[in-house]
Amino acid sequence: MRTAGKKAQRSCLGCREAQDQDKLVRYVLSPQGELLVDYRMRLPGRGAYTCFDPQCIFAAIKRRQFERALKWGGESLDGQTLVDSLATQVREKILNLVGIARKSNNIVSGGTLVLSSLGKNGGISLVLLAEDISAAIGQKVLDKAGVFEVPCYYLASKDELGHLVGKGERSVIGLKTGSLAESLEVELLRYKYIVGES
Numbered sequence: 022m023r024t025a026g027k028k029a030q031r032s033c034l035g036c037r038e039a040q041d042q043d044k045l046v047r048y049v050l051s052p053q054g055e056l057l058v059d060y061r062m063r064l065p066g067r068g069a070y071t072c073f074d075p076q077c078i079f080a081a082i083k084r085r086q087f088e089r090a091l092k093w094g095g096e097s098l099d100g101q102t103l104v105d106s107l108a109t110q111v112r113e114k115i116l117n118l119v120g121i122a123r124k125s126n127n128i129v130s131g132g133t134l135v136l137s138s139l140g141k142n143g144g145i146s147l148v149l150l151a152e153d154i155s156a157a158i159g160q161k162v163l164d165k166a167g168v169f170e171v172p173c174y175y176l177a178s179k180d181e182l183g184h185l186v187g188k189g190e191r192s193v194i195g196l197k198t199g200s201l202a203e204s205l206e207v208e209l210l211r212y213k214y215i216v217g218e219s
C-alpha cells in the first residue's frame with residue numbers, strides 16, 4: 022500500500038537489496054507460463070523484481086529465484102534473452118518519449134538549430150546524436166555541448182531519428198529543458214547500463 026511520501030519497495034531477486042519499485046525491473050509469468058519482462062509494469066499477475074544490473078538477472082537465474090518468487094515450475098531460463106528483452110523495452114520507451122517530446126513541441130532538430138540553441142537561456146538540456154552522424158558535425162556538437170555541460174547520447178540512425186521527429190534524416194536532436202528531457206535521460210542511462218556501454 023502506498024502512503025504519502027513513501028514509495029512501494031521491493032527486493033531484487035539477484036542482490037536482495039530493497040529499492041523503490043520504480044527503480045527496479047518487473048517480471049511476470051504469461052498465461053502460457055513464460056517469464057516476461059514487464060518494464061512498464063502493466064501486466065497483471067504476481068510480479069518479481071530485479072535491479073537493472075544484468076549481473077543481478079544472471080544471479081537470480083542461477084539461484085532459481087524466479088521459480089521461487091513466482092511459484093513457477095520453471096524451464097531452463099536464458100539470462101541473455103531476458104537482458105535483451107529488457108534492453109528492447111527500454112529502447113522502445115526512449116523512442117516513445119522522443120515522440121511525445123516532438124508532439125509537445127519540446128524538440129529542436131538538425132545540427133544548425135541544435136548548435137544555435139546550445140547555451141541559450143532555457144535552451145536544450147539533452148542532445149541525441151545519430152550513430153551514423155558525420156564525424157565532423159558530431160564533434161562540433163559534442164564540443165559545444167561539453168562547454169555548456171549538456172549531456173549527449175548516441176541513439177539510432179539518422180533515418181530513425183528523422184522518422185521519430187516527422188522529418189527526413191536527422192543527425193542531431195535537442196530536447197528542450199524540462200521534465201521530458203529529465204525522464205528521457207533516466208531511460209538513456211538505463212539503456213547504456215543494460216547494454217554495457219559506459
Ligand SMILES: [Zn+2]
Binds near residue numbers: 034035037071074
Ligand atoms: Zn540487484
